Amino acid sequence: MSSIHVADTGLFVAMGKPQNRRYQAVERFVRRNELTFVLPERVYDELTVESSKEWTPPVDSAIEAGWARIAKPLDYTNPVVSRTMDGVQRYIANADDRPADEIERADPALAGVAAQALVEGRATDAYVYTTDRLAGEGAETILAGEGFDDAVTYVDGFRFVEDLLE
Amino acid sequence: MSRTSNRADGAVVRDFLSVADLLEDPQLARLYAALARSGETTVQELMTDLDLAQGTAYAYVNRLVDAGVIETVRDEQPRTYAACDIDLTLTGGEDAQEYTITPALVDAVGRRETDDDIDTYIDRHGIDGLATALTYAVDRERGEVTHRTMASDLDMSPLAAEIILQALRPVVVEHFDVGRSGASIADIDELDGV
Numbered sequence: 318m319s320s321i322h323v324a325d326t327g328l329f330v331a332m333g334k335p336q337n338r339r340y341q342a343v344e345r346f347v348r349r350n351e352l353t354f355v356l357p358e359r360v361y362d363e364l365t366v367e368s369s370k371e372w373t374p375p376v377d378s379a380i381e382a383g384w385a386r387i388a389k390p391l392d393y394t395n396p397v398v399s400r401t402m403d404g405v406q407r408y409i410a411n412a413d414d415r416p417a418d419e420i421e422r423a424d425p426a427l428a429g430v431a432a433q434a435l436v437e438g439r440a441t442d443a444y445v446y447t448t449d450r451l452a453g454e455g456a457e458t459i460l461a462g463e464g465f466d467d468a469v470t471y472v473d474g475f476r477f478v479e480d481l482l483e
Numbered sequence: 484m485s486r487t488s489n490r491a492d493g494a495v496v497r498d499f500l501s502v503a504d505l506l507e508d509p510q511l512a513r514l515y516a517a518l519a520r521s522g523e524t525t526v527q528e529l530m531t532d533l534d535l536a537q538g539t540a541y542a543y544v545n546r547l548v549d550a551g552v553i554e555t556v557r558d559e560q561p562r563t564y565a566a567c568d569i570d571l572t573l574t575g576g577e578d579a580q581e582y583t584i585t586p587a588l589v590d591a592v593g594r595r596e597t598d599d600d601i602d603t604y605i606d607r608h609g610i611d612g613l614a615t616a617l618t619y620a621v622d623r624e625r626g627e628v629t630h631r632t633m634a635s636d637l638d639m640s641p642l643a644a645e646i647i648l649q650a651l652r653p654v655v656v657e658h659f660d661v662g663r664s665g666a667s668i669a670d671i672d673e674l675d676g677v
Contacts, residue, residue: 413622477668
């Protein structure tokens with residue numbers, strides 16, 4: 318059984334810098350379990366935006382260390398991938414009564430990357446690590462509707478990091 | 484306008500000024516939040532909790548009592564104090580929008596002393612900006628918006644939105660009933676021995 322572990326921006330922000338014990342706890346955990354976090358391209362772009370204002374979350378150091386990588390580009394010609402993306406976009410829009418086209422495509426991309434791995438048979442299970450409850454619940458709900466009922470788990474990024482520190 | 488309502492109007496304005504004082508001074512806000520958190524407390528306990536010198540602690544407590552946002556519960560030594568609830572609704576702006584100032588906002592402002600991300604955010608966006616961010620932080624924990632919704636509404640980078648939302652999360656968890664969601668380590672099937 319193989320799994321894909323899709324990570325959102327908030328997980329890397331919650332880890333803090335590499336010298337931080339939260340970062341180290343996550344790194345120990347993924348190494349011990351031989352996991353690799355997969356980041357949608359849009360998430361990677363968010364994390365590495367050039368800015369003098371914000372600190373840069375340690376995504377590049379995780380990639381260099383081999384426990385994170387950028388997802389391959391989303392294949393919109395795959396109907397499951399594109400339906401999943403649209404579905405999550407609508408799910409997020411409905412929660413706040415706004416038009417779907419106002420929703421950033423990075424939110425649906427988490428579910429899109431999971432969908433693509435499941436459809437292409439590269440994974441039998443998908444975990445989506447996010448600090449946005451709405452994005453996590455959206456991914457679970459929409460992929461369940463695509464027939465991946467028990468295959469997708471939304472992991473609360475905050476609880477994940479907090480539990481590792483216990 | 485009757486005499487009674489004049490007096491009541493005055494009380495509302497006094498409340499507003501007291502709360503404005505709290506929001507202007509993070510040390511005062513922090514002390515108020517600590518009292519609100521711990522219930523009935525002595526100055527001694529506040530000194531220990533917040534690592535304050537005796538003179539400073541007494542000065543702040545007296546200012547808060549004078550402002551009417553905390554009250555003396557027991558008058559004999561050692562005196563104890565408790566926070567009065569803050570629930571002040573303001574109306575303003577073009578659409579006569581309402582905003583209610585609550586102890587949560589005071590708590591968030593008080594954390595500027597100990598949280599660099601909140602401090603930086605207030606420098607850039609003001610207390611009013613922090614109030615807006617707190618609204619998004621509550622909505623996000625309830626699963627109604629994501630950090631990207633906030634970023635696009637407020638025209639800021641998603642990373643900046645995520646950073647302030649995470650800094651405000653402890654305030655949200657403490658003051659609002661947001662429930663829990665999602666899975667954690669125990670639910671990640673393939674792991675062995677964790």
